[in-house]
Amino acid sequence: xxxxxxxxxxxxxxxxxxxxxNDFLGGRVQLWQPRDGYRAGVDPVLLASxxxxxxGERVLELxxxxxxxxxxxxxxxxxLQLTGVExxxxxxxxxxxxxxQNSQTLEVIEADLAxxxxxxxxxxxxxxxxxxxxxxxxxxxxxEDTGRQIALGGDTPxxxxxxxxxxxxxxxxxxxxxxxxxxxPEMLTGCMGRLGSxxxxxxxxxxxxxAELVLLRARKGGRADFRLHxxxxxxxxxxxxxxxxxxxxxxxxxxxxxxxLGWPAAK
Numbered sequence: 001x002x003x004x005x006x007x008x009x010x011x012x013x014x015x016x017x018x019x020x021x022n023d024f025l026g027g028r029v030q031l032w033q034p035r036d037g038y039r040a041g042v043d044p045v046l047l048a049s050x051x052x053x054x055x056g057e058r059v060l061e062l063x064x065x066x067x068x069x070x071x072x073x074x075x076x077x078x079x080l081q082l083t084g085v086e087x088x089x090x091x092x093x094x095x096x097x098x099x100x101q102n103s104q105t106l107e108v109i110e111a112d113l114a115x116x117x118x119x120x121x122x123x124x125x126x127x128x129x130x131x132x133x134x135x136x137x138x139x140x141x142x143x144e145d146t147g148r149q150i151a152l153g154g155d156t157p158x159x160x161x162x163x164x165x166x167x168x169x170x171x172x173x174x175x176x177x178x179x180x181x182x183x184x185p186e187m188l189t190g191c192m193g194r195l196g197s198x199x200x201x202x203x204x205x206x207x208x209x210x211a212e213l214v215l216l217r218a219r220k221g222g223r224a225d226f227r228l229h230x231x232x233x234x235x236x237x238x239x240x241x242x243x244x245x246x247x248x249x250x251x252x253x254x255x256x257x258x259x260x261l262g263w264p265a266a267k
Contacts, residue, residue, distance in 0.1 A: 013093040021101075024068070026256040029075050031068055031098050038091075042234075042255055043213065044069035044131055046203070047178045048076065049254045049261040050215050055079030057126040060168055062113045062161060063087070067095030067106055069129060074104045076258045083107045083125070085116065113164050114156055124170040132161050134180045158183060162190035162218075169195075169220040177216045178203075187216050197222025201263065204231040206238060217263070229264050 019032045024045060033039045048069040053059060056079055061070050064084025074082055084106060086092040092110040099106035111117055158179070165175045175195060179187060181202060191198055195218035202211030211231050235246045245252075253259035 013097070014090055019094075024072055025075055025258040028258055029071050029102055031066060031071065032094060032101065033066060034094075038065060040065065040068040043178055045072050045255055046215070046261065047129055047131055047176060048073040049259065050176050050178075050201075050217065050263070051077075051127050051129060051174065052260075052263075053077045053080055053127055057081070058124070058170075059083065059127045059129070060125040060165075061085070062128065062130040062164060063132060064095055064108065065091050065131075067098045067108070069131060070095075070106060071098055071102050071104055072258070073129075074106070075102070076260065083109065083120075085109050085111055085113055085120070087112055112156075114160050116164070116168075121167075123168070124173070125168050126170055126173050128165040128169055128173070128175050130161055130165060130175070130177045132156075132158060132177070132179060134183075158186045159190040162187065163194060166191075166194040166220060171221045173220050175216070175218045175220075177218075178213060179216065181211045181214045184214050184216075187214075191216075191218050195220055195222065197224040199227045199229065199263065201229045202231040204233050206235050207233050208238065215261075232261075 014034055018035055020035050022031055022033055024031055031040070045068070051059070051073060053073065055077060058081045059070065059073065061084045064070055064086045067084060070082045070084050074080055082105065084095055086095060086108060089110055092108050095106060095108045109117065109120060111120070162175070169175060177187065184200065188198065197219040199217040201215040203213040203215065204211045233248060234251050236248055237246060247255060250262070254261055
C-alpha cells in the first residue's frame with residue numbers, strides 16, 4: 001500500500017487501506033474518506049446546494065477538508081474555478097485525490113485561514129463558503145482522531161472565518177456558511193461592518209422541532225434588510241419511526257439528484 005496522495009504529488013496522505021470510497025449526489029460524486037477520521041454527512045452537500053453560482057465564477061472554500069462541498073458544487077455547476085484552503089496536510093492531499101477521482105479541477109492550498117499565503121491574499125472570489133467546526137475549542141468531548149478533533153472544535157474564532165471570507169470576496173460576492181444554530185449570534189456579530197444583506201435559513205430535523213443548524217448568506221456591499229426565513233424541514237413525520245431514510249422530497253432532490261436549494265424569494 002502507498003499513501004493515498006502519491007498519485008497527486010502531495011507530501012502527505014492517508015494510506016489506502018484506511019479509506020473508503022463513498023457515493024454522494026446519487027453517485028454523481030465519489031469521495032474517498034477516512035474510515036475512522038472525519039467523514040462528511042449531509043451538511044457540506046446542503047452548503048454546496050445553497051450557492052447561486054454560475055459557470056466561470058470563482059469559488060473559495062475555507063477549511064475544505066476532503067473537498068466534499070466544492071466537488072458537490074462543481075458537479076452541480078460545471079465550469080467554476082474552485083479553490084480550497086485546508087490546514088491539515090492529509091486532508092489537503094485527500095481533496096486533491098478526490099478532485100482527480102471526479103475529473104474536476106480543484107486548487108487546494110495547504111494553509112491556516114488566519115495566515116493565508118501572500119498570493120492568495122491578492123485574489124478575490126465571487127463566492128466563499130465555509131463549514132467551520134461546530135464547537136468552540138474545548139467545548140465538546142475530545143475525539144481520538146486528530147482530524148476529527150479539529151473538524152469538531154477548532155481554535156480559530158468564527159469572527160476570523162468571517163473576516164477572512166469578507167476580505168477575499170469581490171464586491172457583491174456571497175458568503176455561505178453552515179453552523180450550529182446556537183452560534184448564530186457569533187456569526188451575525190462577525191458580519192457587522194463587513195458584510196450585509198444577511199439571510200438566515202434555519203434547518204430543523206422535523207416539524208415542530210427546533211432548528212439545530214443554520215445556513216447564513218451574506219453579501220459584500222449588500223444593503224438589503226436582514227431576513228430570518230422559516231425553517232427548512234429535513235425529514236418527514238414528527239419522529240423517526242423506522243431504520244430507513246425519511247428525507248422530504250426537496251431535501252432528497254438536493255442529496256440524491258444534486259438539485260439547488262431554493263432560498264425563499266423576497267416578497
